[in-house]
Amino acid sequence: MVTDIAIADTAKFYPIEKFIQDEIQYVDLRDFNITETKLNESGDTAFAKEDHTSSQLTKDEFISAAREIKNAAVWFSKNKYLYKETVFQDLGTESYTINYQSDEADIKNIDLLLNEQTNLPKRLFIREITREEGNTMTVQYSWIAGKQFTISKSMKNGKTLIWQSSKTIEWNNKP
Template identity: 30%
Template sequence: MKQLAVILMSYWLLACGESVQTNNQLQPSPDSTQFYPTASFFENQMTVLPTMKKNMLVFHTKDGKKDSTQLSIPAFQELVKEFIAKDISDATTKKHYRETIFQDAATNSYTLSYTAVDTTVTVKGMEVLLDEQTNQVKRVFIRSVYRKGNGSIMEQHNWNTAKGFQIIRSFTNEQGYTMNELTEVQWEE
């Protein structure tokens, strides 16, 4: 019982303590920082994958209804353009982001993480996983939020170099109605 009283008293003292303002706001990366050029990577994938003659399938789920079909090259290219449009590596865009890099021993990857420091930008965050040995892209994750009409759209673009990609959208209108949509593309290894 004494321990509980001490713990509660400690929490109370911490809660009543003086608020200290720190300058912990995320700052953009220095101008000299080179962001990973995701647009170039996706443009390369858009060109190379069709030449490999891999069978590509698209699975589409919207409001619980599922559909699948073989994906044509023009349709594949249109979907990849969504990834290209999310590139943040150019000089005018990168000033709105902070880059952090860490080595992930569990996945044998370097993770390049980009976080928006400006709340008005559409792309809120991006992670690029590079193979430790080859520096080749293994995966890319892009999170976006934007307004459209009377609602907002949250998107998650996921790219797995060896297997395919996903585009996940969640649309919410002002009345609270939410519609979810998943587009998944897979190709043979």
């Protein structure tokens, strides 16, 4: 007789998804001035075009933009079995760095810097790389706790940059 046995998930990875959700709620519950700065650039230097804009965001627009990073964190949480975790102490930044790496997933690398005294996140970096039809798309998510996040994207064909873009969303306590 064969029976299925449920195996408990014992991996104790840092709850990145909860960190992002807490940050979103922190902004949503306050009257912050939210600013988005965008930079778009074509890759060919002979025809390089750069577009730089800055604008104010509503809370709903902020939440919508942050959702992209939260979705990556949710995916990671559901697929953490694909990742190897390493932890080291960085005396220079007075933080612990938790690193997650995988060769089996599009999210290749996650670095989380925790405050050495409080074990609360200071910074989060997520790198996602996908390849399709000779092109490589790289997405870098960067989050500074209580301050801002950046989503940077680039598309390359081989070593040739086709385009790149970034948007940084900042918030502060000035109404």
